[in-house]
Amino acid sequence: DSGVTQTPKHLITATGQRVTLRCSPRSGDLSVYWYQQSLDQGLQFLIQYYNGEERAKGNILERFSAQQFPDLHSELNLSSLELGDSALYFCASTGTSSTDTQYFGPGTRLTVL
Amino acid sequence: GQQVMQIPQYQHVQEGEDFTTYCNSSTTLSNIQWYKQRPGGHPVFLIQLVKSGEVKKQKRLTFQFGEAKKNSSLHITATQTTDVGTYFCAGPQGTSYGKLTFGQGTILTVHP
Numbered sequence: 001d002s003g004v005t006q007t008p009k010h011l012i013t014a015t016g017q018r019v020t021l022r023c024s025p026r027s028g029d030l031s032v033y034w035y036q037q038s039l040d041q042g043l044q045f046l047i048q049y050y051n052g053e054e055r056a057k058g059n060i061l062e063r064f065s066a067q068q069f070p071d072l073h074s075e076l077n078l079s080s081l082e083l084g085d086s087a088l089y090f091c092a093s094t095g096t097s098s099t100d101t102q103y104f105g106p107g108t109r110l111t112v113l
Numbered sequence: 114g115q116q117v118m119q120i121p122q123y124q125h126v127q128e129g130e131d132f133t134t135y136c137n138s139s140t141t142l143s144n145i146q147w148y149k150q151r152p153g154g155h156p157v158f159l160i161q162l163v164k165s166g167e168v169k170k171q172k173r174l175t176f177q178f179g180e181a182k183k184n185s186s187l188h189i190t191a192t193q194t195t196d197v198g199t200y201f202c203a204g205p206q207g208t209s210y211g212k213l214t215f216g217q218g219t220i221l222t223v224h225p
Binding site for chain 1: 146148154155156157158161201203206212213214215216217218
């Protein structure tokens with residue numbers, strides 16, 4: 001158990017819909033990262049938040065957005081969903097050091113029908 | 114931008130055979146990290162290498178960081194079925210605080 005929690009575990013929805021994925025980092029961790037992993041694909045970095053502020057952006061679509069709240073949990077919002085958005089979405093958290101390792105949550109499997 | 118390449122993409126071995134995956138970065142890295150993702154699971158941190166030429170061992174796993182700090186390798190001796198999974202290397206991306214660039218991963222299959 002990494003200490004990072006993600007909900008829900010599974011999500012099945014239809015094209016055009018909007019969903020929200022939630023992540024709670026390890027206790028004390030300030031940074032949250034979101035990744036997308038499609039079938040047989042690597043980890044595609046989406047976005048990073050540090051202590052409530054956006055720190056870095058990766059290949060995140062305009063239909064996707066995220067935020068980190070004062071209690072440090074984070075939400076990833078995916079809208080106007082397309083079939084190709086079906087994937088595993090992981091969040092990871094780290095502490096305050098730039099060399100900190102990332103601790104991954106169990107992921108949310110999104111299926112868009 | 115920075116790229117981290119891993120080879121091979123897939124590796125099938127018989128149980129007891131050795132396995133090696135290689136990681137190459139387009140830029141010099143301050144450190145390199147390795148993660149393992151079991152089928153159906155999430156990436157789990159294995160190790161971090163920081164020094165040029167560093168070699169670290171974890172039981173049957175040997176990790177190396179190149180002298181130029183641009184490449185790394187993971188070698189597993191006498192693979193077991195429990196070694197099945199995807200192995201990722203990752204390096205810090207430039208000045209982006211804490212952000213890692215992950216390689217595409219090597220998917221290891223071990224046949225009993």
